[in-house]
Amino acid sequence: MALRIGGASKSFSDHKVLDAVDFDLAAGEVHALLGENGAGKSTLMNILSGIYTADAGRIEIDGAPVSVSGPAAAVALGIGMVHQHFKLVQPFTGRENLHLAASGLPVVPPRATVDAQISELVIRSGLDVALDVPVARLSVAEQQRIEILKTLLLGARILVLDEPTAVLTDAEADGLLSLVRDLAAQGHAIIFITHKLREVISAGDRVSVLRRGRMVLANRAVEDVTRDDLSSAMIGGQDVAVTKRAGARSGADLLSVSGATVMDGGATFVSGANLTVRAGEIHGLAGVGGNGQRELAEAVLGMRPLADGRVVLEGHDLKAASVAARRGVGMRYIPADRSADALASNVTLADNLAATAVRTGALGRGLVWPGRIRAHAGSLIEAFGIAGASGGARRPVRLLSGGNAQKVILAREIDGDARLIIAHSPTRGLDVAACAYVHDRLIEAASRGAGVLLISEDLEEILALSDRISVISRGRIASTADGRPDRAQIGDLMLGHA
Amino acid sequence: MTIAVTAWLGAMPGFMAPLLLAALGLLLCERAGVLNLGVEGVMALGAMVGAAMSLAGWSPWAAMGAGALGGLAVSLPFMVAVIVFRAPQISAGLALAAIALGASAALGRGASHKPFPGLENMTWGGDWAALPVVGRMLFQQDAVVYLTLILAGLMALWLMRTRAGLRLRAVGEDPATADASGVDVQLYQFGAVAVGSLLIGLAGAYLSVGGSNIWTEGMVAGRGWIALALVVFAQWSPIRAIGGAVLFGGAEALIPRLQAMGVEVPVYLLSMLPYALTIGVLVLMALSKRARQAEPGFLGRAYIRQDR
Numbered sequence: 001m002a003l004r005i006g007g008a009s010k011s012f013s014d015h016k017v018l019d020a021v022d023f024d025l026a027a028g029e030v031h032a033l034l035g036e037n038g039a040g041k042s043t044l045m046n047i048l049s050g051i052y053t054a055d056a057g058r059i060e061i062d063g064a065p066v067s068v069s070g071p072a073a074a075v076a077l078g079i080g081m082v083h084q085h086f087k088l089v090q091p092f093t094g095r096e097n098l099h100l101a102a103s104g105l106p107v108v109p110p111r112a113t114v115d116a117q118i119s120e121l122v123i124r125s126g127l128d129v130a131l132d133v134p135v136a137r138l139s140v141a142e143q144q145r146i147e148i149l150k151t152l153l154l155g156a157r158i159l160v161l162d163e164p165t166a167v168l169t170d171a172e173a174d175g176l177l178s179l180v181r182d183l184a185a186q187g188h189a190i191i192f193i194t195h196k197l198r199e200v201i202s203a204g205d206r207v208s209v210l211r212r213g214r215m216v217l218a219n220r221a222v223e224d225v226t227r228d229d230l231s232s233a234m235i236g237g238q239d240v241a242v243t244k245r246a247g248a249r250s251g252a253d254l255l256s257v258s259g260a261t262v263m264d265g266g267a268t269f270v271s272g273a274n275l276t277v278r279a280g281e282i283h284g285l286a287g288v289g290g291n292g293q294r295e296l297a298e299a300v301l302g303m304r305p306l307a308d309g310r311v312v313l314e315g316h317d318l319k320a321a322s323v324a325a326r327r328g329v330g331m332r333y334i335p336a337d338r339s340a341d342a343l344a345s346n347v348t349l350a351d352n353l354a355a356t357a358v359r360t361g362a363l364g365r366g367l368v369w370p371g372r373i374r375a376h377a378g379s380l381i382e383a384f385g386i387a388g389a390s391g392g393a394r395r396p397v398r399l400l401s402g403g404n405a406q407k408v409i410l411a412r413e414i415d416g417d418a419r420l421i422i423a424h425s426p427t428r429g430l431d432v433a434a435c436a437y438v439h440d441r442l443i444e445a446a447s448r449g450a451g452v453l454l455i456s457e458d459l460e461e462i463l464a465l466s467d468r469i470s471v472i473s474r475g476r477i478a479s480t481a482d483g484r485p486d487r488a489q490i491g492d493l494m495l496g497h498a
Numbered sequence: 499m500t501i502a503v504t505a506w507l508g509a510m511p512g513f514m515a516p517l518l519l520a521a522l523g524l525l526l527c528e529r530a531g532v533l534n535l536g537v538e539g540v541m542a543l544g545a546m547v548g549a550a551m552s553l554a555g556w557s558p559w560a561a562m563g564a565g566a567l568g569g570l571a572v573s574l575p576f577m578v579a580v581i582v583f584r585a586p587q588i589s590a591g592l593a594l595a596a597i598a599l600g601a602s603a604a605l606g607r608g609a610s611h612k613p614f615p616g617l618e619n620m621t622w623g624g625d626w627a628a629l630p631v632v633g634r635m636l637f638q639q640d641a642v643v644y645l646t647l648i649l650a651g652l653m654a655l656w657l658m659r660t661r662a663g664l665r666l667r668a669v670g671e672d673p674a675t676a677d678a679s680g681v682d683v684q685l686y687q688f689g690a691v692a693v694g695s696l697l698i699g700l701a702g703a704y705l706s707v708g709g710s711n712i713w714t715e716g717m718v719a720g721r722g723w724i725a726l727a728l729v730v731f732a733q734w735s736p737i738r739a740i741g742g743a744v745l746f747g748g749a750e751a752l753i754p755r756l757q758a759m760g761v762e763v764p765v766y767l768l769s770m771l772p773y774a775l776t777i778g779v780l781v782l783m784a785l786s787k788r789a790r791q792a793e794p795g796f797l798g799r800a801y802i803r804q805d806r
Binding site: 071072088090101265 | 661671674676678787
């Protein structure tokens with residue numbers, strides 16, 4: 001075995017994240033590692049790459065016990081991580097990034113040697129990519145190729161790909177999968193982390209599943225397991241799939257966006273988009289990230305100008321309205337980037353919750369009363385079960401976990417006056433329980449008669465929650481005539497085929 | 499007219515060199531992500547030390563070396579504050595400017611208004627030196643002018659063509675990635691600011707030792723701030739900095755010519771000029787998308803490694 005992990009355990013302040021996990025990997029194979037968010041996949045891989053030290057357990061490489069004392073030690077042992085967030089200097093060219101990585105090698109070869117090595121590597125691995133333009137100008141898939149080249153250049157034989165397809169389009173993902181097969185055929189040992197069953201079946205040799213820190217299905221050949229085995233191993237006995245609301249009734253059009261075009265710096269992000277959200281419905285907008293979702297949401301919210309088109313909410317023409325005016329008529333926003341766009345991270349929980357309530361006069365008119373801010377926060381903390389708020393509402397929100405931070409946003413945005421809630425990737429990075437909570441709150445808001453525009457890259461989420469589904473692709477919105485495309489039709493629409 | 503132009507062009511390199519030296523020093527700091535707003539003060543200190551040492555009988559070269567070291571010495575607290583303790587760079591830099599300006603005035607009291615022998619011009623190039631109009635500009639300057647130009651070229655080569663240069667740029671653009679690649683971020687920043695401070699101190703010393711041959715308080719007269727604008731104007735490229743220094747230095751050299759020609763220029767307008775130019779350049783550059791992209795991505799921010 002190229003790699004064997006035995007009995008790995010890790011706790012963070014009493015919380016057991018990994019519990020006696022066994023894992024092995026042979027040269028020339030692709031071993032898929034499945035698991036929900038928070039199942040412990042990242043922790044396991046961080047132990048392997050020297051970022052964390054395991055509390056217990058051992059790691060063997062080629063049969064010999066090793067100690068991975070830090071990231072540099074991992075590199076020296078031939079372990080290469082390809083993270084979800086690329087570690088590339090954006091203004092540098094691919095070649096410069098490779099030179100930079102190579103300069104971290106213990107013995108530094110001269111530049112010409114590195115260049116020769118790079119060319120040889122590109123030919124051998126089939127990782128064809130433009131190396132002499134700034135990385136910032138490359139697509140995500142191309143940047144990923146450079147990231148993989150980097151680990152190979154550093155001599156990695158064990159490659160860890162952390163959810164590599166999460167950021168790719170379907171076509172790009174297929175390209176990556178065949179590349180991964182090629183790398184395995186060249187003798188590399190590959191750990192492929194994913195939560196997409198399709199990828200496990202098409203690219204994996206063996207598969208393991210982590211759930212809540214335990215290996216619930218270990219080192220099994222892919223041919224010997226069924227899709228059902230895998231999905232039940234992943235989610236366990238509990239039924240976490242959101243129960244589709246029975247016979248959701250939806251009323252008249254609440255929001256109507258017509259011919260919306262959003263431009264910025266000469267580039268067109270959204271072109272001629274039409275979309276309606278009815279009262280009481282959840283309208284899912286599916287699409288691969290970066291296809292204009294954010295720009296559309298921000299334009300509807302008034303944070304960006306519309307180059308063309310109209311936004312009407314319950315008869316109010318909002319084309320030129322301010323953000324405040326839009327909020328005044330009941331628009332609410334749950335942005336994709338919690339820390340950057342929704343919360344002031346160094347500001348207290350109470351003040352974050354009060355930020356939108358000051359306009360309503362509930363906290364006092366003219367002057368706001370600290371007592372009312374506290375009371376306001378206290379009632380919301382209770383109503384939404386915001387945990388981790390020990391020390392009360394005076395703690396800065398940056399100290400909260402992702403799930404609790406999202407609850408703060410939900411508590412603030414889904415108030416009694418909310419008419420239209422735009423939720424952009426509201427469960428990104430959350431664990432299963434927090435996801436379910438967010439979904440429940442969105443469903444609840446819809447059943448109270450508000451409209452929800454759910455923008456998500458997670459197709460399962462869209463399919464589970466939505467009454468109607470549209471797809472955004474390169475700034476254009478499309479759907480089927482009945483507004484309920486199935487999985488295959490959504491895939492076609494994502495690729496831009498109508 | 500030809501005489502005036504010849505004289506103007508001949509004086510220009512002497513105005514260009516200190517601006518370029520200071521800009522190169524600053525450029526090095528900024529490429530490593532450190533915004534050093536202390537330039538004006540560090541130059542003032544370098545000018546004072548250079549003059550004091552010249553008055554003490556040191557050769558011009560030794561005096562300028564001392565000025566450079568003075569620049570480094572006064573910058574040490576700034577380096578420790580900003581690189582080790584990650585103090586906010588803007589306030590620390592302004593504090594450095596104030597401290598160094600004050601120190602130069604206080605320590606230099608005995609050296610004020612006393613002329614001393616300075617750096618001599620070289621004459622080379624044989625018959626070429628007699629070329630009309632440009633002969634003086636090209637062939638009758640002091641050695642610092644030529645060395646500064648060579649330094650700009652070397653710095654460009656070093657930044658773009660060597661492994662250490664690549665690492666330094668990575669530190670200024672994306673310290674987390676540099677760190678992950680095994681680059682000691684703080685070490686590179688320390689080195690960059692140390693060498694940068696030497697150059698800035700030298701720029702100041704050249705003003706007194708190579709230029710005026712006399713020291714008075716406030717003689718840097720805003721050139722440090724101009725150097726800051728110059729780096730932005732040059733889009734952080736040493737080669738473009740030459741062009742910028744020629745432009746700003748040429749403008750500066752024009753003022754005494756205009757006065758000599760009898761053009762009345764209000765003195766307050768002149769003392770305003772460096773700051774007006776600085777703001778003007780910064781606004782212009784802020785409008786240019788390309789210039790904004792040239793700025794080191796992590797300039798002025800403190801890098802703290804994520805807790806492990």
